[in-house]
Amino acid sequence: MNDRHLLSIADLGREGIEDVMRTADSFREVAGRSIPRVPALRGKTVATLFFEASTRTRLSFETAAKRLSADVMSFAASSSSLEKGESLRDTVETIDAMGVDAMVVRHRSSGVPAQVTAWTSACVINAGDGQHEHPTQALLDCYTIREALAQRRGTEDSQNGADFAGLRIGIVGDVKHSRVARSNVLAFSALGAEVVLVAPRTLMPPSLDGWPVKATADLDSVIPDLDVVYLLRIQAERAGQVLLPNLDEYHERYGLTRERSNRLAAGALVMHPGPMIRGVEIAPEVADLPSSLVTRQVRNGVFIRSAVLFHLLGAADSGEAIDA
Amino acid sequence: MPEVLIRGGTIVDEQGERRGDVLVSGVGIVAVDSTIDAPAGAAVVDAGGCIVAPGLVDLHTHLREPGAEVAETVETGCRAASLGGYTAVVAMPNTEPAIDNPSIARDVLELGRNALAQVAVAAAITVGRQGVHLTPMAELAALGIHLFTDDGAGVQDASLMRQALEYAGDLGIVLAQHCQDDSLAAGGHMHEGAWSSRLGIAGQPALAEESMLARDLALVRLTRSPMHFLHLSTAGSVELVRRAKAEGLPVTAEVTPHHLSLTHAEVASYDSAFKVNPPLREEADVEALRVGLEQGVIDAVATDHAPHAPEKKQVPFDEAPPGMLGLETALAVVSSAMSGRLGWVDIFAACSWRPARIGRLDPASGGRQGGPVAPGAAANLVVFDPTAEWSVDPSRLASRSRNTPYAGRQLTGKVRHTLLEGEPVVIDGEAQR
Numbered sequence: 093m094n095d096r097h098l099l100s101i102a103d104l105g106r107e108g109i110e111d112v113m114r115t116a117d118s119f120r121e122v123a124g125r126s127i128p129r130v131p132a133l134r135g136k137t138v139a140t141l142f143f144e145a146s147t148r149t150r151l152s153f154e155t156a157a158k159r160l161s162a163d164v165m166s167f168a169a170s171s172s173s174l175e176k177g178e179s180l181r182d183t184v185e186t187i188d189a190m191g192v193d194a195m196v197v198r199h200r201s202s203g204v205p206a207q208v209t210a211w212t213s214a215c216v217i218n219a220g221d222g223q224h225e226h227p228t229q230a231l232l233d234c235y236t237i238r239e240a241l242a243q244r245r246g247t248e249d250s251q252n253g254a255d256f257a258g259l260r261i262g263i264v265g266d267v268k269h270s271r272v273a274r275s276n277v278l279a280f281s282a283l284g285a286e287v288v289l290v291a292p293r294t295l296m297p298p299s300l301d302g303w304p305v306k307a308t309a310d311l312d313s314v315i316p317d318l319d320v321v322y323l324l325r326i327q328a329e330r331a332g333q334v335l336l337p338n339l340d341e342y343h344e345r346y347g348l349t350r351e352r353s354n355r356l357a358a359g360a361l362v363m364h365p366g367p368m369i370r371g372v373e374i375a376p377e378v379a380d381l382p383s384s385l386v387t388r389q390v391r392n393g394v395f396i397r398s399a400v401l402f403h404l405l406g407a408a409d410s411g412e413a414i415d416a
Numbered sequence: 417m418p419e420v421l422i423r424g425g426t427i428v429d430e431q432g433e434r435r436g437d438v439l440v441s442g443v444g445i446v447a448v449d450s451t452i453d454a455p456a457g458a459a460v461v462d463a464g465g466c467i468v469a470p471g472l473v474d475l476h477t478h479l480r481e482p483g484a485e486v487a488e489t490v491e492t493g494c495r496a497a498s499l500g501g502y503t504a505v506v507a508m509p510n511t512e513p514a515i516d517n518p519s520i521a522r523d524v525l526e527l528g529r530n531a532l533a534q535v536a537v538a539a540a541i542t543v544g545r546q547g548v549h550l551t552p553m554a555e556l557a558a559l560g561i562h563l564f565t566d567d568g569a570g571v572q573d574a575s576l577m578r579q580a581l582e583y584a585g586d587l588g589i590v591l592a593q594h595c596q597d598d599s600l601a602a603g604g605h606m607h608e609g610a611w612s613s614r615l616g617i618a619g620q621p622a623l624a625e626e627s628m629l630a631r632d633l634a635l636v637r638l639t640r641s642p643m644h645f646l647h648l649s650t651a652g653s654v655e656l657v658r659r660a661k662a663e664g665l666p667v668t669a670e671v672t673p674h675h676l677s678l679t680h681a682e683v684a685s686y687d688s689a690f691k692v693n694p695p696l697r698e699e700a701d702v703e704a705l706r707v708g709l710e711q712g713v714i715d716a717v718a719t720d721h722a723p724h725a726p727e728k729k730q731v732p733f734d735e736a737p738p739g740m741l742g743l744e745t746a747l748a749v750v751s752s753a754m755s756g757r758l759g760w761v762d763i764f765a766a767c768s769w770r771p772a773r774i775g776r777l778d779p780a781s782g783g784r785q786g787g788p789v790a791p792g793a794a795a796n797l798v799v800f801d802p803t804a805e806w807s808v809d810p811s812r813l814a815s816r817s818r819n820t821p822y823a824g825r826q827l828t829g830k831v832r833h834t835l836l837e838g839e840p841v842v843i844d845g846e847a848q849r
């Protein structure tokens with residue numbers, strides 16, 4: 093994997109994704125111990141720079157860092173000097189001067205983590221940038237699918253990326269504005285899955301040139317063929333704009349209703365990056381189906397983020413640190 | 417002022433290309449011959465291996481004064497111009513306040529009197545560039561202002577644009593449009609296409625430019641008033657202008673060095689130096705613009721030199737203001753982009769005498785720009801070394817800003833000397849004041 097930063101799933105490729113998932117397996121094992129901590133990153137400092145609030149993702153990264161014994165520094169935009177007109181660069185350089193080894197960056201604007209790499213010597217991890225990417229979400233989604241597929245076969249032993257060969261995954265909803273979709277398209281297809289995007293054209297990227305996907309506006313035509321249905325969050329403010337008449341019509345055409353879930357193949361997985369709006373992306377009763385993996389995703393997020401931090405900050409020093 | 421002998425160069429002007437020395441005395445050229453002996457006391461400027469041509473004329477320069485002196489001033493912008501071989505620039509009116517009345521136009525012209533390039537101004541079409549009320553165009557025209565534009569934005573209201581064209585037609589002035597339909601472009605920070613989709617940045621479709629251009633061409637057909645189209649950036653725009661010219665409509669068009677040389681793929685770095693309006697487009701657009709310039713569909717190169725202070729650009733891509741520096745790199749970029757398609761006479765036609773004519777700065781309009789290199793002509797000259805290689809170091813640019821898209825790139829071709837009204841303002845690539 094790119095040994096400096098994680099800005100995009102493209103930095104990893106298939107091998108990188110598989111490496112991270114294997115490492116996450118070790119951290120899943122660590123989590124079962126009485127003291128779920130290893131000294132792998134002792135003496136390292138991980139700063140979370142969340143210019144856009146997301147308590148869930150920030151806590152996931154901070155927990156992941158603490159389990160590796162790293163020191164954690166937390167920077168939230170509300171407590172920052174950005175409001176006083178300080179440039180993004182000034183803010184990053186100030187934090188850099190405090191001596192941090194990794195910056196975990198979340199921002200409402202696409203590309204900020206890439207820009208940050210020019211202003212710091214720390215490793216930069218993209219924790220979600222605008223409508224661009226959210227690579228650790230995609231990694232934890234892959235990990236969760238892999239785990240579920242292994243379980244379905246009745247084994248703990250995963251075949252890692254090989255499980256994805258020929259898997260049919262539908263990503264449904266506001267693909268155009270979704271960083272989760274962009275990362276997941278890259279991750280799922282790198283692992284050999286067939287990806288189909290399902291959205292009205294107003295919520296599809298203007299160009300799918302170079303995207304390894306199929307695309308359709310008709311959810312009903314593809315639903316029986318899907319092994320995984322990945323529902324994207326629809327932002328309420330899109331409705332009522334020109335992109336979408338209203339949320340009811342969205343639910344009617346693209347929501348996972350009871351009827352649609354009945355047409356899913358047996359054992360098909362239903363996923364959502366959360367938080368989900370019941371009654372819009374998914375009918376309330378469907379969200380509680382056993383095949384729905386929402387809570388497992390949250391738990392796996394910590395293992396995956398530990399694995400990413402370990403790869404970027406710790407792997408060079410000592411591969412043994414996990415077992416110490 | 418001592419006489420200046422420009423020795424050993426190849427002269428390029430509208431008459432063609434030939435070897436020759438050029439003797440300058442006072443503000444004019446006094447002799448051109450295959451060899452001229454230096455008169456006693458004359459300064460001798462070496463032009464060996466270089467092209468000696470009429471100084472370049474930029475129809476599209478944002479000098480930022482008044483209002484954004486932290487980004488550029490008339491003085492620093494003109495120094496950058498002279499280093500790029502320009503002896504005249506047209507200052508755009510999107511200053512703060514806008515150049516929309518005679519008093520502010522006079523102020524900017526006054527600031528330009530002692531600058532390292534001749535400063536002409538373009539005035540706004542509408543008061544405050546708000547797209548509502550017409551500016552006092554007759555009063556502004558009386559100051560010698562020939563180009564009017566709300567550049568930075570297009571005039572959105574079609575009816576207002578029609579009135580403006582009718583009114584301007586009576587005055588013999590030219591309206592220049594930044595073609596951008598805001599209802600299509602709004603919220604877009606780059607070209608809408610494969611890269612905007614991948615990068616998750618909202619795009620501006622090519623249609624946002626082409627639909628306003630098509631509307632304006634229809635208005636020109638109706639009013640018969642001349643129009644100039646600023647910084648065209650799409651293949652579709654080239655096609656529209658090609659057909660309009662074939663039809664005989666009185667229109668001219670310009671293209672920027674960056675649209676001739678860079679594509680939207682540059683934005684993959686999220687470096688806001690590549691954010692510009694109109695945005696960098698696709699390969700096919702770059703190719704169509706080159707062909708358009710080659711075939712004369714596009715008349716002129718204009719830089720759209722748009723300085724922004726570093727702190728304004730060191731922000732997220734979607735928060736950064738659009739605009740790039742252009743004056744100091746233009747000739748190298750354009751000659752490289754057009755090599756194999758245009759000879760030197762045509763390169764300088766696009767960068768010097770054709771824009772001089774569009775801006776009414778040429779001798780036939782009573783101006784002193786655009787050549788020829790002949791006795792009796794004004795000594796506004798550039799000496800350009802077409803083979804010199806240099807790398808662009810933003811910290812060494814004369815502009816107050818650093819937002820060049822060519823930072824760290826190797827360019828071929830460098831301006832060695834520039835003469836403004838007989839004064840050597842740039843010697844060996846160094847501004848003399």
Ligand SMILES: [Zn+2]
Nearest residue numbers: 567568594646
């Ligand atoms: Zn413009």
